[in-house]
Amino acid sequence: MTASKKELNELLEFAVALARGAGDLSLNYFRKQPETTTKSDGSYVTVADREAEAYLRRQIAERFPDDGVLGEEEGEHKGRSGRRWIVDPIDGTFAFVHGVPFYGVLIALEMEGESSVGVVNIPALNEVVAAAKGCGCFLNGVPARVSTIDRLEKALLLSTDFNACARYGFGRAVELLQQRAKSSRTWGDCYGYVLVATGRADVMLDPVMNLWDCAPLLPIMEEAGGTFTDWRGVKTISGGNSIATNGALFAEVMAVVENKDADYSGD
Secondary structure, eight states: OOOOHHHHHHHHHHHHHHHHHHHHHHHTTTTSOOOEEEOTTSOEEEHHHHHHHHHHHHHHHHHOTTSEEEETTTEEEOOSSSEEEEEEEEEOHHHHHTTOTTOEEEEEEEETTEEEEEEEEEGGGTEEEEEETTTEEEETTEEOOOOOOOSGGGOEEEESOHHHHHHTTOHHHHHHHHHHSSEEEOOOTHHHHHHHHTTSOSEEEESOOOHHHHTTHHHHHHHTTOEEEOTTSOOOSOSSSEEEEOSTTHHHHHHHHHTTTSOOSOO
């Protein structure tokens, strides 16, 4: 059964409150050298990650006990309602551990197999981007839209780590995209997508992404007027990598990615 706009807005309000609560908890540890360990893949996990995810799970279980929850730190709890919350308590833990304010809390709600609600809270910057399918995208409650830049030569291109793109087999494509774009910066992790969704940047690339990274970004990007796909150009949260654009640049970006051996030095 399709959710009404009223129900979606109520769920979005709950998700925003969740993200703000988890973000406030993380700020208690930010720039205070929290207890940190390293996972098998070399990424960091802190006491703040664990406490924030526990908070999110408690709040969801109290409000929607039949809903499922998938989180980065504690795995999946199967639900009975057909809905699944997908949470990442701190996306950009590398930034968090190093005292850089570009980390975020990610929350999505999957309904009937589709990511329909997405929230990204950047707590250290007090920026919350939120969207629900058919309800629009908002930055701190104000409608947000992507930019109108329509050529890469005018665009700001972002990635969490351009060098990592080469390690995952996208090196030539990214080299060409950087050559063609007006500027490129590593304002990365979820904050890069926040910048594209709110019109402050135009393209964001990541060569490797988890489900909990992607789930909130798809509804946010689409409701802001942009695109969110994998590197094949397929709209999905399960592709293992991602490209976000303002929509106007999607075809040109994909032409470069798909024809990565071509000469894109100029028109």
